Amino acid sequence: MSRTRVVFFVIVGAAVLIVLIGLAAGGVFEQGPSALVPPTPPGPIEIRIVAASTIYPWVDEAASAFNSEEHIMEGQPIRVQVVPMDGLEALRRFDAQTMEIPTAWIPESRYLVELVNAVYKPQMGRDVFLTDGEYRARPIAISLLAWGVYQSRARVLEEAFGEINWQALHDAAVAQDGWPGIGGPADWGYFKLLIPSPNRNIAGLSAMISAAGEYFGRPDISVADVMDEDFQQWLYELMSAVPEFSSAGAYPGESLALFGPSGGEVGQLLESDILTHMAGAAQRWGEPLLVYYPRFVTWFDYPFTIWIGPETTAAEKNAALEFEHYLLSLEVQTRAVNYGLRPVHDQVGVDLPDSPFVEWEEYGVVTVVPRYTAMRSPSRDVLETFLTWFERNIAER
Amino acid sequence: MGDVREPRVTLTGLIGLAVVVSVLVVFCCMAWFAVQKLSSWMGIDLTSGGEPEDSATLVVAYSPEKAELFLELVENFNSAGHTSADGTPLRIRAVELSPQGMVDGAIGGEFQAVSPDSSFWLSQMDAAYADYIGHDDALLVTQQVRYAVSPVVIVMWRDEAEDMGWPRRPLGWSDLLERARSDPDFRWSHPSTSSAAGLLATLAEFYAGAGKTRDLTIYDVQDQYTLDYVAELERTVSYYGEGEWAVARQIAEQGRGYLDAFVGQEQLVIYLNRLGYDLVAVYPQEGTFWEDHPLALLDLNLTDIQRLTFRRFAEYITGPEAQQLVLEHGYRPADLTVDLEGEGSPFVGTDAVDPSQPQSVLQMPGGQVIEVVLDVWWYTKRPTDVFLVVDTSGSMEGEKLERVRDALTVFINGIRGDRDRVGLVEFYDYPVLRNQLSVLSPSQRLALQNTINSLEAGGGTALLDGVAMAYSLLQTNPDPERIHAIVVMTDGIENSSTLSFGELATRISQGNQTGVPVVIFAVAYGDDADYDTLERLVGITGGRVWEGTPANIRNLYQIISTYF
Known part of the structure; x- marks a missing residue:
C-alpha cells in the first residue's frame, strides 16, 4: 500500500470516528437524565368536551373531580377539559366549519346533534355523532323551559289576565302605556320580556317555537305556520317587549337576576337556569321569582355525544365514554340536582330535602312535571324559517 | 515553458492536517450540542430569530372607564403565579382601548380577549368578523363571563x-x-x-x-x-x-x-x-x-395555553376575592351572593x-x-370650529414631524360630516396661518391634507404667539352655536413669542367672558415639551393636556377628535 493510500484511509477513519463520537454524544445529550432513570410513562389522554352553557357548571365540576381521581385507561391517565358553548353557537360553528372538533359534545337537545349530522353527512358519507351503538348519544340530565316572573309583576299579570301564558304576555306587551295599561305602576315603564337571543341560544329559539305551539294550539309547527302573517304579527308584537338580545345570549338566567326587573320582568328560560338564580335574584332585588310552566313543554335532554370522525383517536373516544359513565354515576347524578337539573338516573330524585326543587316549591317549582303536552322537535326547515324571520324582523328592528 | 514544481505532500504533513481537521470538527460538534442544550434550557427558539415565544401570555383589551379596577385584577392575577400543568406561567397583559377601537381591531390579532363596557360591542365584533371572512354564521366571540355591572x-x-x-x-x-x-x-x-x-x-x-x-x-x-x-x-x-x-x-x-x-x-x-x-x-x-363589562375570548389563532390562561383569569375575576374587590371599587359584583347592602359596601x-x-x-x-x-x-350634534396649532420648530425634524403629519391626517379623518370647520396655524420663529377655518368639504379636506404633507421643521418655538393667532381668529365673527376649540401641539420650550404668558392668559380669560368660550387642548410631545406651561394654558379654559410620544401621537389625535 502506497503512503498516499495510507494517508487516505487514516483521514477517512478519523472522519468516521468523529461522526461516531458525535452521534454517541448526541444520544447522551438527548437522553439526558433519562439515561439514568426509568423511562417516563406516556402522557395523559386529553379529551375536550364542549358543553352547553346551562349544563357547563355541573359538567365542569364533575370534570375537576374526575381529573383529581386520576382515572387510568390503558396505563394512561385521562384529563378532561370542558368548554362552555351554547348548542346553537356550536351548530353555527359546525356549519361554518370553524369548530375545533371536540372529543364529545353535550348540546341542550338531541335534535341539534341530528342537525350537525345533516351538515356533515353529505361530505363524510356518514354520521359524525352516532345515534346507536356503544358511542350513541345518551341523555345525561334533563331540563325544560319555564317562566321566571318577578313576584310583584306576577301579581299584576295574574290580576289582569287570570293566568300567565304566552297570550297574557303578548297582551301585556301591546298594552297602551305599558304597565299602567294593565294595572301596574308607571315607574315600571313598558312590559319587559327576557328571552335569550334566538340566533345564539337554543332556549331563545325554542321559546319562539313554544309560543307558536300555544298560538296554534298544537305541539308540531310547520314552515307554513311560521309563514302565517297573523302569527308573524302576533309574534312581532310579543318580541317587541324584549329590551335587548346582545347581553342575554350567553347567560340569560344570570341576566334575569343581575339586572332585575329593569332588564326583564318575565323570562322564559331553562328551569335549571332559573333555579340556579332564584336565591341571587331575591337577594339582589329584594323580591323572589315565581316559576310557571307553559302548556306546551319544551324538554332539553343534554345528550352526551362522542365525535366519531378521524380527528380524535380511539383512546380519546374511549376516554370520553369513561367520562360519560362517570357523569351517569349515582354520585354525580345526585350533584346535578344542586344545579337545578333533573337527573336521568332512575335512583336519583329531585325531592330530597336540600334539593332546590323542594326549596323553591312554594314559589311554583314542581318536583314532578304534570303531563303537559310536549313540543315536538322542529325540522331544520322550521328552525331556519324562524331564524330568518327573527334576523329580518327583530334583530334588525 | 518555465519550470513548474509540483507541491510535495509528506505523510507527516497529512497526518498533522488530519489531526487539526479532526480537532476542529470535534470542537464544532461539541459547541453545537452545547448551544442546542443551552437554548433549550433558556427556552429560546433558534429558528425564530432568537426571541422567546410567549404563547402563554393572553393580551386583553379593556375599556378605559374601568382601568383602576381592571389593572388591579390583572396585577393580582399575575402576581399569584398561576402556571399550567407543565409549569408554564399563565400571564395577562392588559391594553387600554375604546370599545369602538376593539371592534376595529378585533380581527387584527393584537389581542385575544376583550373587556369592553357593554356586551353590545361583542355583537359588533361578531358582525365585523362575519363580514371579514364572508360567512354569516362565523363567530369571533366565544367564551364570556361577567364580573362587574x-x-x-x-x-x-x-x-x-x-x-x-x-x-x-x-x-x-x-x-x-x-x-x-x-x-x-x-x-x-x-x-x-x-x-x-x-x-x-x-x-x-x-x-x-x-x-x-x-x-x-x-x-x-x-x-x-x-x-x-x-x-x-x-x-x-x-x-x-x-x-x-x-x-x-x-x-x-x-x-x-x-x-x-x-x-x-x-x-x-x-x-x-x-x-x-x-x-x-x-x-x-x-x-x-x-x-355589563363582559370578559370575552376571541376565537382567532388561540394557543391551548392562552385558552387556559383565559379560563384561569375568568375563574379568578368571578371568584370571591376579586368580587369583593369589584364591590370595593363601586361596581355591582356579578356574583349575586355578594350583598350590596352588607357591611362596608359603598352602597x-x-x-x-x-x-x-x-x-x-x-x-x-x-x-x-x-x-x-x-x-x-353627525348632522345634529353641535358643530365645531377647531384650530390645529402645530409646532414645526427645528427640534421637530425627522421622525417626530413625520408621525405628527400622520396623526393630523387621522384627526381630520375622524371629523365626519360637513358641518365642522377646521383651520391650521403653524408656528416656529413666528406663527403662520396656513389654513383659514373652513368647512371640511372634500376640496377643503384636500387643501388641509396638502398643508399637512408640506409641513417642514426649522427655527424657534413661538408657542404663545401661535395660540394667540388661533384664538383671535376663533373670536372673529364667531358663531355662538358652535363649540370653539384649539388643539395645540409642541415638543419644546417657548423661546420666540412676542407675547408673555401673562398677556396671553389675560387675553383668553377676558375673551372667554366677552366673546365665545374657547377650550384649549394640548399635546406635550416628547420629553422636552414644556408640560407646565401647557397645563397652565389649558387650565384657563377647562381643557386638557396629553403626553404624546412618536409611538402614541396617532392614537392621541384620534382620541382628541372624539371631543368634537
Missing part, C-alpha cells in the same frame, strides 16, 4: 339635582334636556358614541324626541321633529369626549366648576364622592342601559346611589337603526 346614570352635583326635584320625584332624560335648554349656564356633557354611555345618551335623545321608550325605528330617527329636537339638545352640550372616565378625571382635578352633569356609569359617583365631592346618581325614569350609608334602581332599561334598537342614529347624529 353598573347602570348608566346621569351624574349630577347634589344641589343641581335637588333644584330639579331630586329625590322627591323621579328625574329622567327629559328633565335633563329641558334644564339644558332653559338654562344657558347649565353645562353638561356626554361621551362620544364610541362608548356605551355615549351611545346610550345619544339613543336616549332620539327616544325622547320620538316620544318612545321602545320600538325606535329608522322612520322615527329620520323624522324632522326628532331631528330638530336632538339638534336643539346637542346645542347645549359643552363638548363631547373620549369617554366617561376622562370626564371623571377632569372633575376629580377641577371640581365643581367643570360641569353640572354628565352621563356615565353609577360607579363614577362612588369614585368621585370618595374624593370628597357631593354627586348623586340620577336613574333616568324613561330607562337606561347597563354597562350603604349614602343616598347618592340606590341599589334598588334602575327600574327600566331603554330598548336597544337593531343594528340598522343604530347605524342610522350614529350617522344622523
Whole structure:
C-alpha cells in the first residue's frame, strides 16, 4: 500500500470516528437524565368536551373531580377539559366549519346533534355523532323551559289576565302605556320580556317555537305556520317587549337576576337556569321569582355525544365514554340536582330535602312535571324559517 | 515553458492536517450540542430569530372607564403565579382601548380577549368578523363571563339635582334636556358614541324626541321633529369626549366648576364622592342601559395555553376575592351572593346611589337603526370650529414631524360630516396661518391634507404667539352655536413669542367672558415639551393636556377628535 493510500484511509477513519463520537454524544445529550432513570410513562389522554352553557357548571365540576381521581385507561391517565358553548353557537360553528372538533359534545337537545349530522353527512358519507351503538348519544340530565316572573309583576299579570301564558304576555306587551295599561305602576315603564337571543341560544329559539305551539294550539309547527302573517304579527308584537338580545345570549338566567326587573320582568328560560338564580335574584332585588310552566313543554335532554370522525383517536373516544359513565354515576347524578337539573338516573330524585326543587316549591317549582303536552322537535326547515324571520324582523328592528 | 514544481505532500504533513481537521470538527460538534442544550434550557427558539415565544401570555383589551379596577385584577392575577400543568406561567397583559377601537381591531390579532363596557360591542365584533371572512354564521366571540355591572346614570352635583326635584320625584332624560335648554349656564356633557354611555345618551335623545321608550325605528330617527329636537339638545352640550372616565378625571382635578352633569356609569359617583365631592346618581325614569363589562375570548389563532390562561383569569375575576374587590371599587359584583347592602359596601350609608334602581332599561334598537342614529347624529350634534396649532420648530425634524403629519391626517379623518370647520396655524420663529377655518368639504379636506404633507421643521418655538393667532381668529365673527376649540401641539420650550404668558392668559380669560368660550387642548410631545406651561394654558379654559410620544401621537389625535 502506497503512503498516499495510507494517508487516505487514516483521514477517512478519523472522519468516521468523529461522526461516531458525535452521534454517541448526541444520544447522551438527548437522553439526558433519562439515561439514568426509568423511562417516563406516556402522557395523559386529553379529551375536550364542549358543553352547553346551562349544563357547563355541573359538567365542569364533575370534570375537576374526575381529573383529581386520576382515572387510568390503558396505563394512561385521562384529563378532561370542558368548554362552555351554547348548542346553537356550536351548530353555527359546525356549519361554518370553524369548530375545533371536540372529543364529545353535550348540546341542550338531541335534535341539534341530528342537525350537525345533516351538515356533515353529505361530505363524510356518514354520521359524525352516532345515534346507536356503544358511542350513541345518551341523555345525561334533563331540563325544560319555564317562566321566571318577578313576584310583584306576577301579581299584576295574574290580576289582569287570570293566568300567565304566552297570550297574557303578548297582551301585556301591546298594552297602551305599558304597565299602567294593565294595572301596574308607571315607574315600571313598558312590559319587559327576557328571552335569550334566538340566533345564539337554543332556549331563545325554542321559546319562539313554544309560543307558536300555544298560538296554534298544537305541539308540531310547520314552515307554513311560521309563514302565517297573523302569527308573524302576533309574534312581532310579543318580541317587541324584549329590551335587548346582545347581553342575554350567553347567560340569560344570570341576566334575569343581575339586572332585575329593569332588564326583564318575565323570562322564559331553562328551569335549571332559573333555579340556579332564584336565591341571587331575591337577594339582589329584594323580591323572589315565581316559576310557571307553559302548556306546551319544551324538554332539553343534554345528550352526551362522542365525535366519531378521524380527528380524535380511539383512546380519546374511549376516554370520553369513561367520562360519560362517570357523569351517569349515582354520585354525580345526585350533584346535578344542586344545579337545578333533573337527573336521568332512575335512583336519583329531585325531592330530597336540600334539593332546590323542594326549596323553591312554594314559589311554583314542581318536583314532578304534570303531563303537559310536549313540543315536538322542529325540522331544520322550521328552525331556519324562524331564524330568518327573527334576523329580518327583530334583530334588525 | 518555465519550470513548474509540483507541491510535495509528506505523510507527516497529512497526518498533522488530519489531526487539526479532526480537532476542529470535534470542537464544532461539541459547541453545537452545547448551544442546542443551552437554548433549550433558556427556552429560546433558534429558528425564530432568537426571541422567546410567549404563547402563554393572553393580551386583553379593556375599556378605559374601568382601568383602576381592571389593572388591579390583572396585577393580582399575575402576581399569584398561576402556571399550567407543565409549569408554564399563565400571564395577562392588559391594553387600554375604546370599545369602538376593539371592534376595529378585533380581527387584527393584537389581542385575544376583550373587556369592553357593554356586551353590545361583542355583537359588533361578531358582525365585523362575519363580514371579514364572508360567512354569516362565523363567530369571533366565544367564551364570556361577567364580573362587574353598573347602570348608566346621569351624574349630577347634589344641589343641581335637588333644584330639579331630586329625590322627591323621579328625574329622567327629559328633565335633563329641558334644564339644558332653559338654562344657558347649565353645562353638561356626554361621551362620544364610541362608548356605551355615549351611545346610550345619544339613543336616549332620539327616544325622547320620538316620544318612545321602545320600538325606535329608522322612520322615527329620520323624522324632522326628532331631528330638530336632538339638534336643539346637542346645542347645549359643552363638548363631547373620549369617554366617561376622562370626564371623571377632569372633575376629580377641577371640581365643581367643570360641569353640572354628565352621563356615565353609577360607579363614577362612588369614585368621585370618595374624593370628597357631593354627586348623586340620577336613574333616568324613561330607562337606561347597563354597562355589563363582559370578559370575552376571541376565537382567532388561540394557543391551548392562552385558552387556559383565559379560563384561569375568568375563574379568578368571578371568584370571591376579586368580587369583593369589584364591590370595593363601586361596581355591582356579578356574583349575586355578594350583598350590596352588607357591611362596608359603598352602597350603604349614602343616598347618592340606590341599589334598588334602575327600574327600566331603554330598548336597544337593531343594528340598522343604530347605524342610522350614529350617522344622523353627525348632522345634529353641535358643530365645531377647531384650530390645529402645530409646532414645526427645528427640534421637530425627522421622525417626530413625520408621525405628527400622520396623526393630523387621522384627526381630520375622524371629523365626519360637513358641518365642522377646521383651520391650521403653524408656528416656529413666528406663527403662520396656513389654513383659514373652513368647512371640511372634500376640496377643503384636500387643501388641509396638502398643508399637512408640506409641513417642514426649522427655527424657534413661538408657542404663545401661535395660540394667540388661533384664538383671535376663533373670536372673529364667531358663531355662538358652535363649540370653539384649539388643539395645540409642541415638543419644546417657548423661546420666540412676542407675547408673555401673562398677556396671553389675560387675553383668553377676558375673551372667554366677552366673546365665545374657547377650550384649549394640548399635546406635550416628547420629553422636552414644556408640560407646565401647557397645563397652565389649558387650565384657563377647562381643557386638557396629553403626553404624546412618536409611538402614541396617532392614537392621541384620534382620541382628541372624539371631543368634537
